[in-house]
Amino acid sequence: MIKAYGLTKRYGDRTVVQDLDFTVHRGTVTGFLGPNGAGKSTTMRMLLGLDTPTRGRSTIGGCSYATQGAPLTQVGALLEARSVHPGRSARNHLLALAHTHGIPRSRVEEVIALAGLTGAADRRVKGFSLGMGQRLGIAAALLGDPATVILDEPVDGLDPERVLWIRTFLRSLAAEGRTVLVSSHLMTEMALTADHLHELRIRGAEAAHIGTVAAAHGITLHELTPQTVSLEKAFMDLTQDTADHRSQPPATGNPTHLTGAAA
Structure with a gap:
């Protein structure tokens, strides 16, 4: 699991994250x-050892990220696609x-297919759209078949079809016993995806409080699902015969295709 103990980050006189547990x-x-x-994003960077906390600490699987023996196979992360x-x-x-x-080449081919990048795998990344860049970042995060997955705004730039795939994909990771932390500013999307929510609030420019929020309290699936699903279904019906010259998304029946069991 992931645990944070009093995480605080200051840059000079500016407090960005304050006492997060x-x-x-x-x-x-x-x-x-x-x-x-x-x-x-700052909190996620501290979890992954990219930013040093001003105060506090965090662990992934019982130890800090910096002490992981083979981090790519233990923690998969997407912070900046x-x-x-x-x-x-x-x-x-x-x-x-x-x-x-x-990691063998066969695994590279697996995650390319998983992310729906087969048709674009040999193109230079500089020609990728934002959504394709996101899919490449997700492929990289899954490369080591990790037990913990941390994704920062993974649906940013994705079309509705792949947003739906991401939602199914994240839940399938959790069903395999993996630990999944995903950030978003889209409350509706998180209500449709997450089992548990942590809310990071701000006062001015400072992070002031984080609280656990049950998905059933104020953000209820039965209120949001019908409208969202109807819109998604309408979009799928309208675009199902449209050719995507970039690449096709993977089937959603078994979206992970991950080979190992969660540690």
Whole structure:
């Protein structure tokens, strides 16, 4: 599981994150909600050792991220989808990552198909749309078949078909016993996806409070699902015969195709 103990981050006189305590359990999708600027990405960067907390600490699977022996196989993360060398193809980017952990080429091909990038795998990343970049980031996060997955705004830039796929995909990860933390400023999407919610609120520019919110309290699935599903169904019906020249999304029957059991 993921645990945070009093996480605080200050830049000079500015407090970005303040005294955060939360737990993300195995076998669940936990949504990390908050408006832009609330400190969601900063918190995730601290979890992954990319930012050093001013105060507090966090653990993933009982230890800090920095002490993970083979981090790519234990924690998969998507924080910034565009942080890829623009001259590389999607396949070469994933092959380079795989090489650092001794991951076989066959696994690279699996995640390319999983993310719906088969038709674009040999194109240079600089020509990717925002949505395609997101899918490449998701493929990279899954490359090591990790027990913990951390995704920052994964539906950003995706069309409705792939938003629906992401929703199904995240829940299937949790069903396999994995720990899933996903951030978003879209409350409706999180209500349709997450089992548990943590809400990051701000006062001015400072993160002031994080509280656990049950999905049934104020954000109820039975209120949101009919309208959303109707819109999605209408979109699918209208576009089902439209050719996508970029690549086709994977089938949703078994969206993960992950080979290992959660640690």
